[in-house]
Amino acid sequence: MTIFLVDVDGVCADFTGAAISMIRKCPGYENFENVDGSWHFIPEDTVLTKHLWGNLDARSLKPFEGDQEAIARLQERGRVLFVTAPAPRWTWMPERVEWLTQRYNVSAKDVIFAHGAEKQFVYGDYLIEDNAGNLDLWLQHWGLGEGYLIDRSYNRKFNVGMRKSSLLEAVEDICDKMG
Numbered sequence: 001m002t003i004f005l006v007d008v009d010g011v012c013a014d015f016t017g018a019a020i021s022m023i024r025k026c027p028g029y030e031n032f033e034n035v036d037g038s039w040h041f042i043p044e045d046t047v048l049t050k051h052l053w054g055n056l057d058a059r060s061l062k063p064f065e066g067d068q069e070a071i072a073r074l075q076e077r078g079r080v081l082f083v084t085a086p087a088p089r090w091t092w093m094p095e096r097v098e099w100l101t102q103r104y105n106v107s108a109k110d111v112i113f114a115h116g117a118e119k120q121f122v123y124g125d126y127l128i129e130d131n132a133g134n135l136d137l138w139l140q141h142w143g144l145g146e147g148y149l150i151d152r153s154y155n156r157k158f159n160v161g162m163r164k165s166s167l168l169e170a171v172e173d174i175c176d177k178m179g
């Protein structure tokens with residue numbers, strides 16, 4: 001059976017958008033912008049991080065367009081497992097499971113929590129990711145796996161995997177190849 005590993009933040013759900021909105025609700029950060037579009041855009045500030053992780057509910061994230069169609073199409077061809085990082089928020093994991101199980105036809109058993117670099121220890125035939133470093137590690141570990149990098153401002157300088165503009169575009173490519 002083909003195993004599709006799908007990252008959540010930056011692939012299915014707009015983590016960056018939700019995080020920036022929440023940062024702007026913190027006094028002193030009302031006009032916050034992720035100016036250089038970098039991956040590490042959350043300022044190191046104890047007050048801010050306490051505000052952010054105290055309030056950013058994983059269920060509040062907006063999905064990217066075409067996500068449900070993409071996941072359904074993969075499920076016709078194999079097992080879809082979401083591989084997603086915990087966050088420094090103790091309710092993040094159950095919130096994430098709720099978001100995923102309500103949005104897609106999956107159960108809690110289809111959700112694997114692994115911090116970024118540790119995703120390399122999860123086996124699959126495919127990994128769809130937005131973090132170039134995580135994808136690179138995974139590809140090095142599972143040399144025969146296929147990696148798809150979802151195009152985001154923070155990963156443009158990396159050349160790893162097959163770059164696609166959206167999850168749905170990556171899935172269309174996978175389906176074409178699988179025939």
Ligand SMILES: [Mg+2]
Nearest residue numbers: 007009010130
């Ligand atoms: Mg991600």
